[in-house]
Amino acid sequence: MLGTVPSDLETSFREKFAQSAKLFERGQALFPSGVTHDGRYLEPFPVYVTEAHGSRKVSVEGHSIIDYWVGHGSLLLGHGHPTVVEAVQKQMARGTHYSACHELELEWGERVQRMVPSAERVRFTNSGTEATLMAVRVARIVTGRQKVVKFVGHFHGWHDLLVPAAYAPYTPHDWSMPGITEGTLSDLVVIPPNDLAVVEETFRQQQPAVCIIEGTGGHWGLVPVCGEFLKGLRELCTRHGVLLVFDEVISGFRVHPGGSQGHYGITPDMTTLAKILAGGLPGGALVGRADLLDAIAFGNRHGKKMKHPGTYNGNPLSAAAGCAALDAIADGTACRRATDLAKELRRRLNELFVQRNAPVVAYGEFSMIHVLPNYSGPRPTGDDFIPHDGDYRMLDAEQPASLKHAFRCALLLGGVDWFGWSGMTSVAHTEADLDQTVQAFDQAILLLD
Numbered sequence: 373m374l375g376t377v378p379s380d381l382e383t384s385f386r387e388k389f390a391q392s393a394k395l396f397e398r399g400q401a402l403f404p405s406g407v408t409h410d411g412r413y414l415e416p417f418p419v420y421v422t423e424a425h426g427s428r429k430v431s432v433e434g435h436s437i438i439d440y441w442v443g444h445g446s447l448l449l450g451h452g453h454p455t456v457v458e459a460v461q462k463q464m465a466r467g468t469h470y471s472a473c474h475e476l477e478l479e480w481g482e483r484v485q486r487m488v489p490s491a492e493r494v495r496f497t498n499s500g501t502e503a504t505l506m507a508v509r510v511a512r513i514v515t516g517r518q519k520v521v522k523f524v525g526h527f528h529g530w531h532d533l534l535v536p537a538a539y540a541p542y543t544p545h546d547w548s549m550p551g552i553t554e555g556t557l558s559d560l561v562v563i564p565p566n567d568l569a570v571v572e573e574t575f576r577q578q579q580p581a582v583c584i585i586e587g588t589g590g591h592w593g594l595v596p597v598c599g600e601f602l603k604g605l606r607e608l609c610t611r612h613g614v615l616l617v618f619d620e621v622i623s624g625f626r627v628h629p630g631g632s633q634g635h636y637g638i639t640p641d642m643t644t645l646a647k648i649l650a651g652g653l654p655g656g657a658l659v660g661r662a663d664l665l666d667a668i669a670f671g672n673r674h675g676k677k678m679k680h681p682g683t684y685n686g687n688p689l690s691a692a693a694g695c696a697a698l699d700a701i702a703d704g705t706a707c708r709r710a711t712d713l714a715k716e717l718r719r720r721l722n723e724l725f726v727q728r729n730a731p732v733v734a735y736g737e738f739s740m741i742h743v744l745p746n747y748s749g750p751r752p753t754g755d756d757f758i759p760h761d762g763d764y765r766m767l768d769a770e771q772p773a774s775l776k777h778a779f780r781c782a783l784l785l786g787g788v789d790w791f792g793w794s795g796m797t798s799v800a801h802t803e804a805d806l807d808q809t810v811q812a813f814d815q816a817i818l819l820l821d
């Protein structure tokens with residue numbers, strides 16, 4: 373059932389993606405809600421994909437779909453970038469896991485060290501979630517403090533401490549979530565984004581160990597970082613002895629080869645990385661000041677070692693893919709190309725929305741595009757436009773699930789896979805992709821009237 377979704381849309385969707393519907397029946401007998409990632413759940417069913425190349429993936433029915441999920445943000449270079457494929461194939465033949473140190477992990481880590489300003493030391497993990505978990509534990513060991521500050525609507529993975537307050541609707545003062553204990557919640561302090569006065573007051577009262585922030589604002593810039601906020605936050609952290617962590621799992625290597633810290637020239641104490649870091653294979657890292665990452669070292673100066681095993685840390689295949697991807701990104705051309713494409717798409721979408729008098733606006737920074745439904749405010753006059761003056765309660769309000777599903781289905785019918793209300797570009801997207809995307813939106817926005 374699609375709820376309020378027009379039945380003709382559902383009928384067309386079922387006709388076009390009939391084999392996916394069949395596969396989803398198998399999925400439902402196997403996985404909760406039939407899927408292996410919450411974001412891939414779609415009503416009436418998700419589209420199943422068999423292969424992907426460049427900017428496009430191919431559904432099991434053989435339909436070519438322009439991909440704006442791009443490996444959940446990990447594929448800045450697009451699907452199957454030749455140097456990444458070659459590096460992984462070569463490594464595959466040499467071994468996938470040595471249970472040993474290997475030269476490729478050095479090559480990978482040294483690239484990160486060269487590119488990311490805060491990366492004096494590097495420790496590889498398997499995912500972004502593990503990296504943010506590690507950042508908090510390291511911060512506690514080093515500072516001897518316990519509390520953690522995060523911002524409403526900032527996503528740092530799904531572990532117990534940082535997943536609260538990551539998803540709308542937001543109910544200030546009640547960040548409880550199923551399965552997360554009161555004890556864990558009592559260590560977390562959640563504050564609104566972009567308000568330095570609140571940050572300062574919170575630091576004074578709570579004496580936290582660490583403050584973590586998405587480098588380009590909550591949900592990769594759905595609520596952008598406004599004005600001089602990052603600079604002010606850096607200063608406040610230093611003044612109050614609070615460690616500053618930039619979560620650059622998405623923004624790292626995407627907005628700039630050095631991430632948002634490279635772009636803004638602000639160096640956090642530690643940084644969490646994943647996604648592009650490993651060239652589309654699983655992998656993550658905590659990087660940061662040598663004296664802080666020393667908390668993971670044997671016999672360290674803190675007299676307390678953080679235990680850190682992990683079967684796939686520094687995995688050779690991820691290292692091979694990561695080295696090849698970082699080499700292709702290092703000179704900044706890829707970041708700029710993806711940013712230019714996204715900027716052009718934002719411009720063209722806004723042109724369309726005005727032409728059609730549609731209650732929707734496109735905005736965003738770098739290679740990230742957000743589309744806000746139920747919008748009736750002023751129209752953008754430039755690419756730096758932020759709707760609702762950046763108010764997170766408006767930008768990150770919960771939208772009706774049925775509308776979200778219908779919108780995605782409508783875009784898929786037009787050959788476009790869009791990540792909910794947001795999308796990202798890669799270097800592989802083309803002008804022709806943008807043309808088709810605007811056409812697909814022209815149909816999908818009929819649902820928003």
Ligand SMILES: Cc1ncc(COP(=O)(O)O)c(C=O)c1O
Pocket residue numbers: 444498499500501502504527528529530586619620621622646647656
């Ligand atoms: C900013 C941010 N931090 C952390 C994570 C978690 O990373 P992973 O999915 O690799 O665990 C994500 C995932 O999308 C993210 O966007």
